[in-house]
Amino acid sequence: MWNLVDDSGATVWCSQRQSAGKQAINFTFEEPVVVTHIGLLFPHGKDGAVDKSKKRPKMVFVADVGHRVEAKFKDSPDMQFLELTPPAKGRRVVIEFDDAWPGATDDAPLCIAELVLKNKNKELTSEIAQKARGMNTPARKLLHQWHDDLSAPTRTLLFNVDGTFSYRFSPLMDDQKPAKLKGRWSAGGNTLTLEVGGKSFTLQTRLTRVDDADDPHTELALSGDAPHPSMIENFKPAPLLLP
Secondary structure (H helix, E strand, O other): OOOHHHOOOOEEOOOOOOOOOOOOOOEEEEEEEEEEEEEEOOOOOOOOOOOOOOOEEEEEEEOOOEEEEEEOOOOOOOOOEEEEEEEEEEEEEEEEEEEEEEEOOOOOOOOOOOOEEEEEOOOOOOOOHHHHHOHHHHHHOOEEEEEEEOOOEEEEEEEOOOOOOEEEEOOOOOOOOOOEEEEEEEEEEEEEEEEEEEEEEEEEEEEEOOOOOOOOOEEEEEEEEOOOHHOOEEEEEOOOOOO
16 A cells, blocks of 8 residues: 555555455554545556556545545546545545446456645655655554454554554453553564653564455454553454444
8 A cells, every 4th residue: 555655656555356345444643643635646558648458436435433525536548536524534544446437357456646734734654655665574564553353342453653652451340440542663574663751672573364255354362461461362453444
């Protein structure tokens, strides 16, 4: 997805062929933001026209935790900016691709060259790719919001591109105390280092690909020395779509 926000129309993000269900891209910001505009640039062919061998977004929804805003895009080779009314707000913003201009085949992937989110004239996505590409591969694989249970999460672990993380433990049992942690993180190989309150903790990580036909995903298992014992758990990425 970093190809979407690298300020280059030559790089392209594409969905997998024959992808089941709705396609979406998640953005999680370090601090709450207000998104007033969304911009899309479609892939180009050698003649500068739209590459119609791939599908291109026609109907897009920009969603926050409270609502969805509809945006309709033309099949144009130019960068298109649309205003969102009302704006999307919060730390997590989801771009849902609901309908598309047809590609050369029914199973053609949905492709986008550039996606820009703005708060009026301020770009919110321009530095994300640069920061992410500066990370090593193990760190980039952790750049998600993770939960222990997607239906009723008690543990939420968020890794940010600025090197900070946050963790929230909200137990269901009264005999367990809730916890909130913030600090810095780094990853290398199969290890995760967390710095909290001037102390450093090293955990072992294991990422396992789960090829579920309805919901293929990666699971994260943590073990070792944790700043809070509840963090020694298995985690799944937060759902692609907001409820």
